[in-house]
Amino acid sequence: MPGITDLNIIAPLVALTAGGLVVIVADLVTPRRLARPWTYGVAAAAVLVTAWYVADAWQAVQAGPLTAFAGAVVVDKLSVALAGFLLVAALSVVLMSAADRERDMSGFLSLILLGAAGMTVLGAAGSLMVLFVSLEVFSLGLYALIAFHRERSEAREGAFKYFLLGSVASGFLLYGFALMYGATGTLSLAGLAEYAAAGAISPLYHGGFALAVVGFAFKLALVPFHMWAPDAYQAATPAVTAFMAVGTKGAALAALARFAWAAVPHDPQLAGKYMAPLAVLAVLSMLAGSLSALFQNNLKRLLAYSGITHAGYLLIPIIALQDNGMRLTVFYLFGYMFMTLGAFAVITALQFRGEQGDDLLANEGLWQRRPWMAGLLAFFFLAMAGMPPTAGLTGKLLLIGGGLQAGAGGLIATLIVSTAISAYAYLRVVLAAFRPAGAGRDEATAAAMAPMGGGDGTDAPSPWSSAWIDVGLGVVLVTAVAGTLALGVFPETLLSALEGLLPPR
Amino acid sequence: MPGFAIEGYVIVSVVLFALGIAGVLVRRSPLVMLMAIELMWGAAALLFLAFARQFALMDGHVFSFLILVVGAAEAAIGLGLIVLLFRAREAVDVDEVRELRG
Numbered sequence: 001m002p003g004i005t006d007l008n009i010i011a012p013l014v015a016l017t018a019g020g021l022v023v024i025v026a027d028l029v030t031p032r033r034l035a036r037p038w039t040y041g042v043a044a045a046a047v048l049v050t051a052w053y054v055a056d057a058w059q060a061v062q063a064g065p066l067t068a069f070a071g072a073v074v075v076d077k078l079s080v081a082l083a084g085f086l087l088v089a090a091l092s093v094v095l096m097s098a099a100d101r102e103r104d105m106s107g108f109l110s111l112i113l114l115g116a117a118g119m120t121v122l123g124a125a126g127s128l129m130v131l132f133v134s135l136e137v138f139s140l141g142l143y144a145l146i147a148f149h150r151e152r153s154e155a156r157e158g159a160f161k162y163f164l165l166g167s168v169a170s171g172f173l174l175y176g177f178a179l180m181y182g183a184t185g186t187l188s189l190a191g192l193a194e195y196a197a198a199g200a201i202s203p204l205y206h207g208g209f210a211l212a213v214v215g216f217a218f219k220l221a222l223v224p225f226h227m228w229a230p231d232a233y234q235a236a237t238p239a240v241t242a243f244m245a246v247g248t249k250g251a252a253l254a255a256l257a258r259f260a261w262a263a264v265p266h267d268p269q270l271a272g273k274y275m276a277p278l279a280v281l282a283v284l285s286m287l288a289g290s291l292s293a294l295f296q297n298n299l300k301r302l303l304a305y306s307g308i309t310h311a312g313y314l315l316i317p318i319i320a321l322q323d324n325g326m327r328l329t330v331f332y333l334f335g336y337m338f339m340t341l342g343a344f345a346v347i348t349a350l351q352f353r354g355e356q357g358d359d360l361l362a363n364e365g366l367w368q369r370r371p372w373m374a375g376l377l378a379f380f381f382l383a384m385a386g387m388p389p390t391a392g393l394t395g396k397l398l399l400i401g402g403g404l405q406a407g408a409g410g411l412i413a414t415l416i417v418s419t420a421i422s423a424y425a426y427l428r429v430v431l432a433a434f435r436p437a438g439a440g441r442d443e444a445t446a447a448a449m450a451p452m453g454g455g456d457g458t459d460a461p462s463p464w465s466s467a468w469i470d471v472g473l474g475v476v477l478v479t480a481v482a483g484t485l486a487l488g489v490f491p492e493t494l495l496s497a498l499e500g501l502l503p504p505r
Numbered sequence: 506m507p508g509f510a511i512e513g514y515v516i517v518s519v520v521l522f523a524l525g526i527a528g529v530l531v532r533r534s535p536l537v538m539l540m541a542i543e544l545m546w547g548a549a550a551l552l553f554l555a556f557a558r559q560f561a562l563m564d565g566h567v568f569s570f571l572i573l574v575v576g577a578a579e580a581a582i583g584l585g586l587i588v589l590l591f592r593a594r595e596a597v598d599v600d601e602v603r604e605l606r607g
Contacts, residue, residue, distance in 0.1 A: 129568050136575045143582050147589060154605055156589045161605075163586055164538060167579055168529055171545030174572060175522055178552035182515075185560045187568065231605040 006068040009075050010124075012053040012083055013117050019046020020113035027106030036105060036465070040098060043109040047091045047116075054083045071188050072127045074258075078501040079124035081330055082254045085337060086123075089246045090116040092341045092479065095472035096239040099352040108148055112243060115141035119251035123258075127188045128177045131255055135173070135219065138251065139166050142244055146236040158235020165218060165228040173215025179208030180263070189262040196265045209263060213278060216259075219252045220311045221304075223284040230296075233304035238351065238358070241300055242344035245307045246337045249314070253333065257318045257326050261502050264321060271321060279319050283414045285312035290422035299347060299358040302425060303340065306384060309422055310336050313415055316399055320406035321505060327498035328395075328402045334494060335391025335487045342380040342480030346373055349473045360429060365437030376477060378430040383484050385423040391487035398491065514555035521548035533600055535587045539580065546576050 007014060023042050030038040057080045060066065065076030093112055097105065118137030125131035143166070147159035181187060183205035184195040195205075214225070221229035233241045264274045289309030296302040314332055317325030350357035350366075350373055357363075366374040383390035396419060403412040487494060521544055528541025550569040557565025 129564070129571060132568075133571060133575060136579065140578055140582050143586065147586055156586060157605055160535070160586045160590055163583055164529070164535075164542070167539075167542045167583070168526075168545065170579075171522075171525065171542060171549065174546060174549035175552065177568075178518075178549045178556065181553060181565060181568075182556040182559075185556070185562060187564050234605055 009068040016117040074126040082123035122251040123254035162232040169218030176211030193262040222281040223288040230304040282315040286418035293425035323504040326501040332395035335395040338483035366433040381426040385426040
């Protein structure tokens with residue numbers, strides 16, 4: 001019988017969801033002039049209150065995993081670590097979106113908070129039903145968030161493409177779940193784990209697992225199911241793109257790991273066959289992602305391909321089904337989050353100052369115009385390329401070490417090759433920012449002068465709010481730099497906390 | 506339970522799912538593609554119902570209801586996006602929607 005204990009266990013989710021609803025109410029009851037500060041205040045407060053509950057939950061799960069609602073939600077170290085990860089991402093995105101000129105932001109903030117709640121549940125899903133519903137909760141939110149700017153036609157196009165392919169992916173996932181249900185007669189991951197451990201796997205189950213993997217691959221944008229990602233990333237505003245890149249990847253990887261840990265048969269030969277398609281997808285993503293990134297002139301598109309490549313890296317411990325391997329994935333996820341949030345925050349800050357921001361050619365000569373921004377841009381892209389002493393290098397070294405231990409030599413070789421290729425793609429961005437302004441600059445600055453987001457200039461924030469926006473962006477940038485460096489220099493602190501995220505199979 | 510043959514339901518569901526995939530791949534009208542996606546979801550719901558009946562379990566029934574509810578939300582968002590697209594231009598063909606590429 002679900003009762004007050006269950007609600008206690010999922011308190012962070014209740015807080016986050018309530019925050020998403022209170023934001024809308026706050027917009028309705030406050031005077032129009034004050035609506036914007038109030039909604040932002042409520043959204044930030046909701047994230048902070050949730051963080052307080054998450055800290056509490058982190059203490060509680062040290063003793064062992066908790067389950068709520070008859071096993072439908074599993075609160076263990078993995079789900080709480082993911083919740084913390086998502087809160088940092090959500091707060092940064094809220095702060096970044098303050099630079100947005102659209103006047104009515106309460107719906108946007110509400111969707112961010114509810115989307116973060118959906119992602120948190122996805123990482124804590126203990127049954128296929130919860131997995132599907134939470135996946136849809138944040139996917140539906142993201143479709144709307146991408147299309148948020150009413151005037152920009154490319155936003156609608158990107159949102160529509162993402163919507164079509166995302167729905168097809170959900171169809172595959174659902175059909176796979178239905179087949180697995182038919183084979184096992186249970187929807188809970190614990191039940192699937194029993195079936196997988198017992199042997200005697202029916203063909204229905206093989207097919208179901210394969211279809212579910214296709215669904216996950218779409219959501220993670222693994223090659224060849226990645227076609228939507230560059231378009232959707234380019235179409236959205238930098239804040240939304242950052243949320244999509246970081247949040248979706250974290251939540252879907254956690255859910256995939258939980259699903260694979262339960263559903264992959266224990267017979268080692270069969271387990272190898274189950275994971276082989278995922279290994280092929282990871283190799284394709286690492287290679288195709290880094291090669292395509294070489295030819296991108298739009299930074300958001302480039303970061304989309306970088307995200308595809310990173311999804312391949314992050315899959316390695318999951319494919320190896322390594323005991324205690326998930327901590328390497330989550331560690332690198334944290335590093336990826338700081339680097340990606342930082343890069344998008346720089347783009348946001350540039351756009352806020354009237355630059356085009358996300359165009360490689362328009363960024364030429366950035367060093368002369370805005371030395372600080374150019375330096376930060378270079379820092380985040382070099383960190384992604386694996387510059388010491390940043391999380392980009394430490395995370396990759398940890399993945400390599402873990403992969404060699406698990407005997408995944410082929411995947412590790414691909415990771416190294418792909419890192420070398422994508423280093424060149426990232427360096428192009430850095431070089432462009434430090435190159436003197438070239439011939440392409442005139443038209444680029446002309447385009448940059450056009451008001452961003454289709455605003456007609458009357459919505460421009462007042463100097464007072466502009467100072468606040470700068471403070472918010474500064475907080476995001478400082479956090480991102482500090483996080484990237486701290487994870488690179490002191491990896492042990494986070495790594496030891498992430499010990500034993502998933503029980504050994 | 507006399508007269509309940511699971512095979513029939515599974516075959517119908519597979520046919521529906523295949524039709525849905527074919528529809529998404531072949532048809533170019535956004536509306537028809539949305540309908541094809543709904544067909545894929547419906548096929549999964551039918552499969553859940555058939556298995557739930559076979560096992561005499563309730564959770565499959567609940568899942569199929571969830572699919573209907575989430576499908577309605579999905580259709581609402583999808584139709585909203587299609588309206589936005591149509592308003593921007595007379596796009597009756599998804600191949601004409603291509604500002605973003607690279």
